[in-house]
Amino acid sequence: MEDSEHNMWIATNRGLTCIRVSTSNDKPGYFYNLLSYDSSEGLQGEMFNYHSAYLTSRSELIFGGSSGYNIFTPTTISYNNNIPRIIITDFQIYNKSIKPREPYNGRIILTKSITQTNEIDLKYTDNYFSLSFAALDYCMPNKSRYYYKLEGFNNQWLETDRENRRVTYTNLNPGKYTLYLKAVNNDGVESVNPVILHINVHPPFWKTIWAWILYAILVIGAGIYIFNRMTKRSERKLAYARENMRVNQQLEMDEMKLRFFTNISHEFRTPLTLILSPLEDLLQKAKSADDKELLSIIRRNAQHLLTLVNQLLDFRKLDTNVLTLHKSLGDIVMFIRQQVDLFVEVMARKDISFSFQTDMKQLYMSFDAEKLSKVLINILSNAYKFTPAEGCIQVVLSRIDDEIIRIVFNDSGIGIPEEELGKIFDRFYQVKNEDTIHYQGSGLGLHITKEFVILHGGEVWAERIPEGGTRFVVLLPYKEETAAESESLPAEGELNDDDTAFEAAFKQNNFPKLLIVEDNKDLRKLLGSRLRKLYAILEAKDGVEGLEIALREIPDMILSDVMMPRMDGIEMSKKIKGDIRTSHIPIILLSAKTGEESKLEGLMAGADDYITKPFNQEILQIKISNLIETLKHNQAIFDEQIRIEPSKITVNSLDEQLIKKAIEYSEAHLSDPGFSVEELSRELGMSRVHLYKKLLSISGKTPIEFIRVIRLKRAAQLLEESQLSVSEIAFEVGFNNPKYFRKYFKDEFGVLPSHYGSRSE
Numbered sequence: 020m021e022d023s024e025h026n027m028w029i030a031t032n033r034g035l036t037c038i039r040v041s042t043s044n045d046k047p048g049y050f051y052n053l054l055s056y057d058s059s060e061g062l063q064g065e066m067f068n069y070h071s072a073y074l075t076s077r078s079e080l081i082f083g084g085s086s087g088y089n090i091f092t093p094t095t096i097s098y099n100n101n102i103p104r105i106i107i108t109d110f111q112i113y114n115k116s117i118k119p120r121e122p123y124n125g126r127i128i129l130t131k132s133i134t135q136t137n138e139i140d141l142k143y144t145d146n147y148f149s150l151s152f153a154a155l156d157y158c159m160p161n162k163s164r165y166y167y168k169l170e171g172f173n174n175q176w177l178e179t180d181r182e183n184r185r186v187t188y189t190n191l192n193p194g195k196y197t198l199y200l201k202a203v204n205n206d207g208v209e210s211v212n213p214v215i216l217h218i219n220v221h222p223p224f225w226k227t228i229w230a231w232i233l234y235a236i237l238v239i240g241a242g243i244y245i246f247n248r249m250t251k252r253s254e255r256k257l258a259y260a261r262e263n264m265r266v267n268q269q270l271e272m273d274e275m276k277l278r279f280f281t282n283i284s285h286e287f288r289t290p291l292t293l294i295l296s297p298l299e300d301l302l303q304k305a306k307s308a309d310d311k312e313l314l315s316i317i318r319r320n321a322q323h324l325l326t327l328v329n330q331l332l333d334f335r336k337l338d339t340n341v342l343t344l345h346k347s348l349g350d351i352v353m354f355i356r357q358q359v360d361l362f363v364e365v366m367a368r369k370d371i372s373f374s375f376q377t378d379m380k381q382l383y384m385s386f387d388a389e390k391l392s393k394v395l396i397n398i399l400s401n402a403y404k405f406t407p408a409e410g411c412i413q414v415v416l417s418r419i420d421d422e423i424i425r426i427v428f429n430d431s432g433i434g435i436p437e438e439e440l441g442k443i444f445d446r447f448y449q450v451k452n453e454d455t456i457h458y459q460g461s462g463l464g465l466h467i468t469k470e471f472v473i474l475h476g477g478e479v480w481a482e483r484i485p486e487g488g489t490r491f492v493v494l495l496p497y498k499e500e501t502a503a504e505s506e507s508l509p510a511e512g513e514l515n516d517d518d519t520a521f522e523a524a525f526k527q528n529n530f531p532k533l534l535i536v537e538d539n540k541d542l543r544k545l546l547g548s549r550l551r552k553l554y555a556i557l558e559a560k561d562g563v564e565g566l567e568i569a570l571r572e573i574p575d576m577i578l579s580d581v582m583m584p585r586m587d588g589i590e591m592s593k594k595i596k597g598d599i600r601t602s603h604i605p606i607i608l609l610s611a612k613t614g615e616e617s618k619l620e621g622l623m624a625g626a627d628d629y630i631t632k633p634f635n636q637e638i639l640q641i642k643i644s645n646l647i648e649t650l651k652h653n654q655a656i657f658d659e660q661i662r663i664e665p666s667k668i669t670v671n672s673l674d675e676q677l678i679k680k681a682i683e684y685s686e687a688h689l690s691d692p693g694f695s696v697e698e699l700s701r702e703l704g705m706s707r708v709h710l711y712k713k714l715l716s717i718s719g720k721t722p723i724e725f726i727r728v729i730r731l732k733r734a735a736q737l738l739e740e741s742q743l744s745v746s747e748i749a750f751e752v753g754f755n756n757p758k759y760f761r762k763y764f765k766d767e768f769g770v771l772p773s774h775y776g777s778r779s780e
């Protein structure tokens with residue numbers, strides 16, 4: 020039915036509904052407002068009948084239903100215009116009501132009733148809470164609707180359940196929230212001022228701003244700390260690297276200086292010898308005493324210079340570790356006596372009583388004569404320097420026990436202060452006092468002395484003699500090697516006694532042999548007389564004789580003229596270098612011919628060096644000793660090679676063939692204990708003497724030693740690769756007696772066979 024106001028009234032089976040249609044100036048179209056009425060508002064019931072409605076002339080509306088009818092005038096209906104007010108009635112945390120001033124978990128949350136509260140502070144742990152509320156509207160409260168929103172969480176209004184007016188929030192993040200509540204009454208009138216409650220959920224301490232500031236400070240602090248550490252460290256590294264570089268540069272500089280110094284010293288040697296040798300002649304020719312005096316001053320100083328240069332060179336060799344011992348067998352008693360004898364004359368000139376005492380007759384042992392000679396000369400010349408005229412110097416040689424000999428040097432000189440005794444052996448060290456100032460040398464003498472003694476496995480020290488003076492003591496270990504001794508320790512069984520005795524006979528004679536081939540008799544004698552001190556001299560008057568002697572004696576070195584009758588030096592050189600028995604012997608050719616061509620011819624013939632006449636004696640001597648040194652050096656290299664890998668040896672082609680053959684043959688006969696040098700030499704087509712000399716000069720080893728090295732090398736290989744026992748291996752490589760095997764093995768490799776490689780017994 021449409022009423023007089025043009026509103027539509029609709030009767031349903033659920034009460035009456037009034038629809039008002041309106042328009043608005045702001046928005047186009049129609050607006051519909053629906054209001055429903057039910058029995059609680061005075062209707063006869065909720066069921067209305069079809070077609071039972073009527074609008075009277077007095078604008079009354081009549082609707083009929085199952086329990087009667089309703090008559091009313093729509094304009095007189097009064098509406099509920101009360102603006103609904105809402106209040107919060109309860110606040111719960113974890114479903115527990117919070118009362119004003121009542122502590123919850125030790126904390127008062129509400130200071131006044133929740134109704135009057137407009138702000139709540141909650142801890143982050145309290146974030147399960149609910150609020151209950153009601154509208155202060157007593158006209159049909161159950162037809163009121165309630166809306167809420169929590170700003171900061173959701174921004175739309177949500178409607179609550181009408182029966183149960185309550186909102187609950189769980190797990191809210193820390194932060195500030197505002198809760199809005201509003202109600203709409205039964206006639207659609209809405210609260211004007213919604214209830215506002217501010218809820219602050221406080222973060223835990225570690226999420227507060229202070230905590231974040233603290234974290235930031237910590238992170239920044241740690242960053243700064245690490246940065247500082249790193250810069251410090253890199254600074255330190257840089258400083259270290261710089262220091263290292265500086266030290267290295269310093270070392271390099273020092274090394275360069277020393278190298279320069281050494282090279283220069285080397286250069287000094289030749290001119291010095293060239294000064295000294297004509298000086299000798301001048302001294303002999305000098306007539307007046309004054310001249311003699313002056314010349315001997317020159318000689319003394321030149322000799323001093325030479326000694327210093329030599330010391331420097333020795334020191335340099337020590338420094339770079341290139342010094343090795345070149346031991347040979349000799350009578351040490353005789354050797355010391357000879358060295359001491361060199362001083363007899365100078366000592367006498369200074370009226371020093373000088374003596375050598377020993378109760379030993381002879382002692383054969385192996386030692387490096389050159390180095391030991393330097394030791395003795397250094398100590399004796401110090402004693403001489405620091406002992407005043409009419410003093411006393413004594414050398415005493417004795418045997419301490421079966422293994423050590425002692426050489427004592429006593430002088431009655433100025434002595435060395437107690438605190439300096441240990442230092443005088445340091446390099447460049449010199450005692451500083453008035454007395455010694457005139458005698459200053461290089462400070463190297465005793466340093467070299469000590470190193471040489473240590474190389475021999477010995478010891479040296481200085482002591483004060485209470486009555487005044489100094490005592491130097493040298494201890495040297497020795498192994499006596501007389502004929503009787505070597506018999507008691509026979510060859511290892513793989514070689515017969517005959518071979519051993521043969522080699523022993525050769526070993527006795529230790530001077531290098533020098534063959535001089537020269538047709539001019541005077542020159543030959545002169546050369547011989549000058550070189551006799553150092554070499555066993557053989558002489559030949561032409562090439563034919565030279566070749567014959569070379570083949571018979573196998574000298575260590577040949578010095579030959581070029582122009583000679585019957586066979587000249589060049590042809591002889593060719594023959595000697597072409598014969599396997601003599602090919603290793605170094606040859607120096609002497610010729611009056613100058614010019615590169617003849618030099619070339621000589622060198623093509625295989626000569627190792629070439630000197631033109633007139634030549635200087637000293638240079639000749641230096642050349643000879645250099646060649647012999649080279650030979651020794653080659654021997655050392657070769658020795659090293661057979662020790663490491665016999666099959667990889669390289670020497671000059673002829674020698675190479677021989678050595679290869681010797682190694683092959685020896686390797687094939689290793690397990691035969693009867694395998695002898697005789698057999699080996701027969702196989703190689705040489706006499707035993709030739710083989711002996713040949714092998715010795717190429718390898719520095721006698722045939723016995725040569726075969727033994729090969730046996731030991733094979734043994735080492737077997738020890739590494741096979742499962743055989745040490746004794747089995749000993750027999751395998753031709754040792755009848757494992758005891759000897761062990762001894763020689765230890766001598767060669769420094770360890771017992773049972774400990775060689777990965778073996779352990």
Ligand code: ADP
Pocket residue numbers: 397401402405430432433434435443448449450451455458459460461462463464465466489
């Ligand atoms: P230098 O070449 O200067 O003699 P050394 O190394 O041989 O160098 O000796 C070092 C120092 O030891 C000498 O400078 C000297 O002071 C002292 N010295 C060596 N031997 C004796 C000695 N017999 N008596 C006194 N002082 C000595």
